[in-house]
Amino acid sequence: xxxxxxxxxxxxxxxxxxxxxxxxxxxxxxxxxxxxxxxxxxxxxxxxxxxxxxxxxxxxxxxxxxxxxxxxxxxxxxxxxxxxxxxxxxxxxxxxxxxxxxxxxxxxxxxxxxxxxxxxxxxxxxxxxxxxxxxxxxxxxxxxxxxxxxxxxxxxxxxxxxxxxxxxxxxxxxxxxxxxxxxxxxxx
Numbered sequence: 001x002x003x004x005x006x007x008x009x010x011x012x013x014x015x016x017x018x019x020x021x022x023x024x025x026x027x028x029x030x031x032x033x034x035x036x037x038x039x040x041x042x043x044x045x046x047x048x049x050x051x052x053x054x055x056x057x058x059x060x061x062x063x064x065x066x067x068x069x070x071x072x073x074x075x076x077x078x079x080x081x082x083x084x085x086x087x088x089x090x091x092x093x094x095x096x097x098x099x100x101x102x103x104x105x106x107x108x109x110x111x112x113x114x115x116x117x118x119x120x121x122x123x124x125x126x127x128x129x130x131x132x133x134x135x136x137x138x139x140x141x142x143x144x145x146x147x148x149x150x151x152x153x154x155x156x157x158x159x160x161x162x163x164x165x166x167x168x169x170x171x172x173x174x175x176x177x178x179x180x181x182x183x184x185x186x187x188x
Contacts, residue, residue: 001171002178008050008078012085014059015043020067027066033141035087043083044093050077051097063123079178086142089149100173103153106160108139 015038019027031037046056057072088094089101106114112134119125150156155173157166 002080002174006078006178007080007082008075009082009084010043010047010050010058010075012038012040012043012083012088014061014073015039016061016063016066016068018059018068020065022066024065030066031137031141032066033137033145035090035145038085038087040091040093044097046075047081047083047094047097050075050081053077079182080174086146087149089152090145095152099177100155100170101153102155102157102170103150104160105150105156105158108142110160111138111142 016032017037017039019030042059046058049056055074055076058075059072060069061067062069083094083098089103095101112131115134115138116127116130119130120127155166155170157163157170
């Protein structure tokens, strides 16, 4: 919606800490929904490079093995850097770098169903293991970190991100920010 080549998407989930030094059974016991499970300091560093006009190599995280892959994904600086993740507003270092902060408000039942579907399909998990993790880690961390972070949002997008009006309002705001910061296109 902002035009080709104007946006780079940075996934906070790519910055999960590498647990390859731990035995596989121990990796599965970690709480991946706590902010400390993410190497946010590296994300902040990478954002600094991107804002300064330098490309970065974003890690690629393997959710099946709880480790980072050897390869990475090259991100190039773009006028809009979209930072995606449920914990991005919980960290003041990330919030301080943002011009526009959005919170996607999704009810618990929908979040659970989406997680079950994703984790079974993409991460080789069983329904029972997803339900157990939801009860022991996901729900408590949501209440402790994610839900309170909505207070820092400039925009709350209800209906799990399917609220077209809220999305259009955000896109309009981003277009205005781009117009303020980018030079006008050359006359032909």
